Amino acid sequence: MCLGVPGRxxxxxxxxxxxxxxxxxxxxxxxxCLAYLPEAxxxxxxxxxxxxxxxxxxxxxxxxxxELINSIGNLAEExxxxxxxxxxxxxxxx
Amino acid sequence: xxxxxxxxxxxxxxRQFDAIAELVTRPWALMExxxxxxxxxxxxxxxxxxxxxxxxIHGPGCPVCVTPLEMIDKALAxxxxxxxxxxxxxxxxxxxxxxxxxxxxxxxxxxxRVVYSPLDAVRIAxxxxxxxxxxxxxxxETTAPANAMTVVEARRRSLTNFSMLVSHVLVPxxxxxxxxxxxxxxxxxxxxGHVCTVMGTEEYDPLVARFGVPIVVTGFEPLDVLEGIRxxxxxxxxxxxxxxxxxxxxxxxxxxxxAQKVLADVFxxxxxxxxxxxxxxxxxxxxxxxxxxxxxEYRFEVDDLHVEESPLCRSGEVLQGRxxxxxxxxxxxxxxxxxxxxxxxxxxxxxxxxxxQYRRLDVLQxx
Amino acid sequence: MVDHVEVDGTVDPxxxxxxxxxxxxxxxxxxxxxGGRLSQELIEHLFRPAFGGAxxxxxxxxxxxxxxxxxxxxxxxxxxxxVTPVVFPGGTIGDLAVNGTVNDxxxxxxxxxxxxxxxxxxxGLELAxxxxxxxxxxxxAEVAGVRLVTGDTKVVEERDRGGLTITTAxxxxxxxxxxxxxxxxxxxxxxxxxxxxxxxxxxxxSLREGLEFASELRTDSAPLTxxxxxxxxxxxxxxxxxxxxxxxxxxxxxxxxxxxAKTGLEYDERAxxxxxxxxxxxxxxxxxxxxxxxxxxxxxxxxPEHAETVLEAMRAHPHGRDAVLVGExxxxxxxxxxxxxxxxxxxxxxxxxxxxxPRIC
Numbered sequence: 001m002c003l004g005v006p007g008r009x010x011x012x013x014x015x016x017x018x019x020x021x022x023x024x025x026x027x028x029x030x031x032x033c034l035a036y037l038p039e040a041x042x043x044x045x046x047x048x049x050x051x052x053x054x055x056x057x058x059x060x061x062x063x064x065x066x067e068l069i070n071s072i073g074n075l076a077e078e079x080x081x082x083x084x085x086x087x088x089x090x091x092x093x094x
Numbered sequence: 095x096x097x098x099x100x101x102x103x104x105x106x107x108x109r110q111f112d113a114i115a116e117l118v119t120r121p122w123a124l125m126e127x128x129x130x131x132x133x134x135x136x137x138x139x140x141x142x143x144x145x146x147x148x149x150x151i152h153g154p155g156c157p158v159c160v161t162p163l164e165m166i167d168k169a170l171a172x173x174x175x176x177x178x179x180x181x182x183x184x185x186x187x188x189x190x191x192x193x194x195x196x197x198x199x200x201x202x203x204x205x206x207r208v209v210y211s212p213l214d215a216v217r218i219a220x221x222x223x224x225x226x227x228x229x230x231x232x233x234x235e236t237t238a239p240a241n242a243m244t245v246v247e248a249r250r251r252s253l254t255n256f257s258m259l260v261s262h263v264l265v266p267x268x269x270x271x272x273x274x275x276x277x278x279x280x281x282x283x284x285x286x287g288h289v290c291t292v293m294g295t296e297e298y299d300p301l302v303a304r305f306g307v308p309i310v311v312t313g314f315e316p317l318d319v320l321e322g323i324r325x326x327x328x329x330x331x332x333x334x335x336x337x338x339x340x341x342x343x344x345x346x347x348x349x350x351x352x353a354q355k356v357l358a359d360v361f362x363x364x365x366x367x368x369x370x371x372x373x374x375x376x377x378x379x380x381x382x383x384x385x386x387x388x389x390x391e392y393r394f395e396v397d398d399l400h401v402e403e404s405p406l407c408r409s410g411e412v413l414q415g416r417x418x419x420x421x422x423x424x425x426x427x428x429x430x431x432x433x434x435x436x437x438x439x440x441x442x443x444x445x446x447x448x449x450x451q452y453r454r455l456d457v458l459q460x461x
Numbered sequence: 462m463v464d465h466v467e468v469d470g471t472v473d474p475x476x477x478x479x480x481x482x483x484x485x486x487x488x489x490x491x492x493x494x495x496g497g498r499l500s501q502e503l504i505e506h507l508f509r510p511a512f513g514g515a516x517x518x519x520x521x522x523x524x525x526x527x528x529x530x531x532x533x534x535x536x537x538x539x540x541x542x543x544v545t546p547v548v549f550p551g552g553t554i555g556d557l558a559v560n561g562t563v564n565d566x567x568x569x570x571x572x573x574x575x576x577x578x579x580x581x582x583x584x585g586l587e588l589a590x591x592x593x594x595x596x597x598x599x600x601x602a603e604v605a606g607v608r609l610v611t612g613d614t615k616v617v618e619e620r621d622r623g624g625l626t627i628t629t630a631x632x633x634x635x636x637x638x639x640x641x642x643x644x645x646x647x648x649x650x651x652x653x654x655x656x657x658x659x660x661x662x663x664x665x666x667s668l669r670e671g672l673e674f675a676s677e678l679r680t681d682s683a684p685l686t687x688x689x690x691x692x693x694x695x696x697x698x699x700x701x702x703x704x705x706x707x708x709x710x711x712x713x714x715x716x717x718x719x720x721x722a723k724t725g726l727e728y729d730e731r732a733x734x735x736x737x738x739x740x741x742x743x744x745x746x747x748x749x750x751x752x753x754x755x756x757x758x759x760x761x762x763x764x765p766e767h768a769e770t771v772l773e774a775m776r777a778h779p780h781g782r783d784a785v786l787v788g789e790x791x792x793x794x795x796x797x798x799x800x801x802x803x804x805x806x807x808x809x810x811x812x813x814x815x816x817x818x819p820r821i822c
Contacts, residue, residue: 018247070109104803183819209671
């Protein structure tokens with residue numbers, strides 16, 4: 001479940017007391033309820049599910065995750081570990 | 095698309111596959127709880143590319159699949175009325191009730207409308223004051239904030255012709271029920287990322303402590319799913335059982351507090367029957383007493399329901415990961431997305447539909 | 462063949478020998494018009510047996526007829542248009558109606574000559590709207606090089622269907638030596654796609670109540686006769702089959718080709734061009750771009766040694782600028798289409814079931 005799609009907040013306005021935003025999903029834009037993201041600002045990325053923004057996307061975390069994945073195997077390569085030894089993987093912290 | 099494309103990078107996925115292949119020394123079974131994860135796994139062929147020792151068990155994470163049959167029958171009865179406009183997410187339209195489905199109700203003249211957001215149902219109510227508009231409020235915790243805000247909005251606009259038929263289900267009790275089963279096969283759980291976006295991760299600590307299993311909060315794009323799998327396997331190989339967050343860009347430990355506040359006001363916990371599994375105590379949400387006047391179950395008298403499940407359907411066993419879809423005798427023969435016996439063949443991310451729709455050639459040849 | 466029992470002039474469904482999905486749906490549902498599996502079943506199990514059709518004839522967009530008087534073979538086709546709204550970004554139901562039948566004929570290698578047009582108008586339809594649609598039809602016919610020669614008009618009570626439905630039928634001559642169809646398809650043939658997918662369907666979807674979103678998406682409705690003729694001229698005999706990817710999308714076309722040709726098809730997901738706006742819209746609605754309707758795109762199955770030549774000819778034509786090679790015909794998994802995913806796995810591609818429904822999961 002939970003088709004959540006990231007999009008950029010382009011504009012914020014009020015609709016009868018409820019915060020709404022115009023969100024750009026890349027070539028299309030849609031009106032979305034922003035009531036659950038009171039601190040969101042134009043330019044932020046939000047995760048949208050059934051017409052509601054449910055969280056901001058943390059850019060720093062996103063980059064960290066990608067860097068982490070990119071560095072998998074690097075330590076093993078540097079140390080010249082043999083593949084298939086079941087050696088403990090590198091660079092992973094909970 | 096930003097924050098999606100990067101997490102589909104095949105070169106990075108290759109690193110994860112290689113790392114997984116290297117680190118696994120014995121068989122492990124992981125359960126992904128969320129149907130969206132199941133969809134991603136089967137569609138992208140992730141399960142095909144993992145080493146044989148890693149078995150993915152598809153869990154009951156599809157709210158469409160687990161909505162109790164009685165609730166479906168109530169929805170159908172309400173939708174069939176002349177004085178109602180029944181609004182629903184698209185996923186629910188093909189789900190078979192005891193005798194019917196929403197598609198057929200629509201073809202028989204019922205006013206059934208697909209909406210993207212529950213707020214659209216409120217707009218429909220405002221535009222149709224002479225009809226009773228009912229929204230089918232299903233889903234896990236991810237969808238609950240949207241449904242909750244919709245109920246609040248209906249009250250704010252003093253709508254007398256709007257109500258919601260609520261059938262929410264909760265993930266932690268489901269994990270507890272599966273993990274408690276004496277013959278549970280699951281070694282670690284991939285928790286549903288967007289559920290945790292809303293609820294946070296704190297409620298999974300007691301589950302880790304009680305059952306001694308790793309629980310890794312996992313996203314949906316291929317790299318996210320692989321990262322969840324990789325971290326769960328590392329824990330298993332190292333003999334650890336901890337709660338980990340592999341989806342930090344969208345999940346904070348405390349979750350979305352603004353949403354939780356509204357949820358606490360609008361919903362209350364109740365027992366819920368999970369289709370194919372049975373009643374899991376305290377595993378659902380219904381509208382709280384303060385909002386009972388907007389509860390479709392109270393507004394409409396739906397009696398005389400003859401609830402009967404297909405005797406042949408083995409959805410429940412699939413949902414608990416006891417059998418794979420293609421191990422059911424009906425799979426692909428008497429049960430297809432075209433003519434489903436149960437809900438797991440209907441929803442695009444029910445395990446049976448995912449297997450059938452994207453069925454790998456080896457599954458096809460078995461059938 | 463299928464047997465049916467006539468009792469008092471009515472047909473008894475219970476006597477049909479084919480598996481009868483229609484018994485599950487005693488009435489028509491919207492999905493029967495979706496271009497997917499339900500539509501196919503309606504044709505196979507209700508219409509074809511009733512019309513005495515041969516079941517071994519793979520379905521094409523248009524039919525090729527030998528004329529009793531001799532001369533060129535003719536392609537003949539018909540199509541109905543019920544799209545709402547009737548006016549949408551980039552076009553109207555009118556030019557769809559013209560281009561749709563023109564393209565059906567073009568896929569047989571015919572050069573369309575003339576179309577008939579039948580209108581079913583709802584009481585209350587604004588004349589200004591009808592005028593706009595008629596004008597767009599006239600223009601589309603001109604661009605397509607066909608004449609609108611005969612027609613009919615009926616008026617019915619208001620049905621809230623957008624105001625009108627249009628049926629066009631048309632014919633065109635096929636040059637000698639041109640023979641296209643699933644039966645010509647061979648393992649090793651290449652699969653070409655004339656351009657990006659999903660534009661028409663998502664342009665329409667953007668206007669649907671409750672799903673509305675803002676975008677620059679426009680219908681890709683266009684007559685493909687010129688493109689087809691350029692392809693045929695570039696390498697005579699090299700093009701084996703053509704299908705235009707309408708309802709049911711790119712996936713439906715491939716599935717129908719595989720079934721009709723009784724071979725397997727494989728393609729690279731990453732090779733299929735999807736405009737960003739289509740990808741984004743499909744993403745948030747939970748739809749698959751390969752199931753979304755097009756109105757100006759074709760899939761071609763071409764002999765491997767001539768694929769490059771045909772591709773170049775496509776790219777030189779305004780309606781094929783973004784043409785790409787996406788896959789090939791294989792001598793395995795007959796009747797099944799397989800997609801190679803970005804990760805390197807393979808998955809089966811199935812006909813969409815019925816209408817496309819947005820999902821939350």
